[in-house]
Amino acid sequence: MSEPLKLIGSFGSPVVHRAEVALLLKGVPYEFIQQDLANKSELLLKHNPVHKKVPVLLHGDRPAVCESLVIIEYVDEAFDGPPLLPSDPFARASACFWARFVNEKCRRSVWMALWTDGQVQASSAREAAENLKLLEGQLPEGKRFFGGDTIGFLDIAMGGIAHWLGVFEEMAGARLLTEEDRPLDRPLLCKWARDYKADDIVRQCLPERGRVLAELTARKDRYVSIAMTMAAKNS
Ligand SMILES: N[C@@H](CCC(=O)N[C@@H](CS)C(=O)NCC(=O)O)C(=O)O
Known part of the structure; x- marks a missing residue:
């Protein structure tokens, strides 16, 4: 057993x-x-x-x-089952590199763009847009997912961008990835996000958007305070 x-x-x-x-x-x-x-x-x-x-x-x-x-x-x-990380050492290293990029540099810029204001917000929004563009550039041509035809390590690492970023944008009244919002839009990344969220397996554990919005909105003051502290440390 x-x-x-x-x-x-x-x-x-x-x-x-x-x-x-x-x-x-x-x-x-x-x-x-x-x-x-x-x-x-x-x-x-x-x-x-x-x-x-x-x-x-x-x-x-x-x-x-x-x-x-x-x-x-x-x-x-x-565990057995479909591989999540590539077996090729270079492709594996690359997926790990970009997943860390999502966790660190990209996440930080998005956070600051959402929860600060003034100059810091403007420069963070530019940086976030650059970072999202870099990520978009990692989508293999003609493929739906960063993992190719199926969801892989980097797709999973980026789940927060697919489902949560829109919620945070709504809470903050900011637009970082939305398609209508040129020139920061990222159509391929938006398509990827739609495909990711539509996947049968992903949908089984994707929390309902309305409830996420309600729960995270209750923490908004905390998010702003964390971002302001981070900005103060960097100034
Ligand atoms: N780098 C960690 C981040 C974990 C993390 O921040 N978890 C949050 C939930 S979204 C948490 O447990 N927060 C509780 C706290 O900060 O006290 C990971 O990728 O697992």
Whole structure:
């Protein structure tokens, strides 16, 4: 009998979504343990004492696997099913590079463009647009996904751009990726986002937009405060 898999996560989190998509694509059953991030459980603190964040994957009696991108890599290697990362070493390194780019440089610029104002907002919006353009350039020509004909590691890493960015744009009253909004529009990236969200497996764990909007709107002040602190540190 296979060992139990448990995913500690929370509703509406783009990084938890990454772990769920990876597990669903591999076809491995798992138990979802809902975490209240305002009142973190002993289970979360025990298994992710370093960051105290979700997602956390528990596989049998092994120590926990933390960090969404690491979880995708682990799931890919630990289970049979369609590969998530390319087997070719260069293509694999490239997918890892761009996934880190999404997590770090791109995420930061988008965050600052959404939640700051004035000069910082304007320069961050330009940087975010550049970063989204760079990502768009990684789509293989004639293919629907960064992974080619099927969803792969980079597509999963970019799930937040596909589903959550539009929600954040609505909350912030900013436009970073929307198709109508020239010259920042990215038609290929927008098409990719539509295809990603329409995928049967992805849809199984894509949180309902209205509920995401409601839950994240309640945290808007916190987002603004984090972005302002980041801006102050950089000035
Ligand atoms: N780099 C981490 C980010 C994890 C993360 O930020 N998780 C959020 C949920 S979206 C969290 O647990 N936040 C709780 C907190 O910040 O206290 C990953 O990719 O897994």
